[in-house]
Amino acid sequence: MNLPRAVTTALAGTAGLALGAALGALGAIRRNRPVHSVGSVVPGTLVVDAPGSTGSPLFDTAGEAPVTARLSRSASWPIQLPDVMGVALRVQGGGRRGGPADLLFASTGTGVLTRYVLQLHSRVTEGPLTTMLPLAGPEGNIVFRLDPDGANDPDASHEHGAKHFRLSYSRNSGPWEPLGEVVLSADGGAGEASIEPTQRSDDPAGPDDPHLRFRPVAQTPAGLVTPPWLRAARAPAYGIARLVWRP
Secondary structure: OOHHHHHHHHHHHHHHHHHHHHHHHHHHHHOOOOOOOEEEEEEEEEEEOOOOOOOOHHHHOOEEEEEEEEEEEOOOOOOOOOEOEEEEEEEOOOEHHHOOEEEEEEEEOOOOOHHHOEOOEOOHHHOOEEOOOOEEEOOEEEEEEEEEOOOOOOOOOOHHHOEEEEEEEEEOOOOOEEEEEEEEOOOOOOHHHHHOOOOEOOOOOOOOOOOOOOOOOOOOEOOOEOOHHHHHHHHHHHHHHHHHOOO
């Protein structure tokens, strides 16, 4: 038995329970998602044109896959104020045994240390986002990154209102290596405006979906797993929050 690893996992589990209780209480007060309650759900496509060596066939093989994305604001206070931005991606067919794969991105820095530090932005499309917490591959830890094209131009877009995010990854806190891009479409909503999160998920209609739940611990990309200490922390936190708030 690896005692240090067991202790770390136990401590992470305790922290996860505490976080879950806090999120559950916040969700009960809000009667909504405890965090990221303001969001927009849009369809898109994952394009891998520079296959990497992540250990996952999803990212190590050239190709395309459909995605569902939820762009959101963490604290969900008034949209005039900056917030920690989030992009949750569900890649169809990218998980184990052909199931979906879920990845959660948040606005962070991109340096060796700052990629693990949350940052406040005014828009999801303002700057870089990373998965921050690593996934374990055969050659070490993997962190993914999204960079919106035209980050300094809020009106920048591509054909038919699509928004392009460059996708890259880092192994063991090394340099970022390109993989391809994620293209999100607002054609089904209200144009470019529907890309940015402006609606609470308990509103009766609009670009958000209160029934959409992401499972980053259980639904990892094929070939990658959640480290035990992170699974111990995340699983109870998400589980308790889901029990408290059900749409």
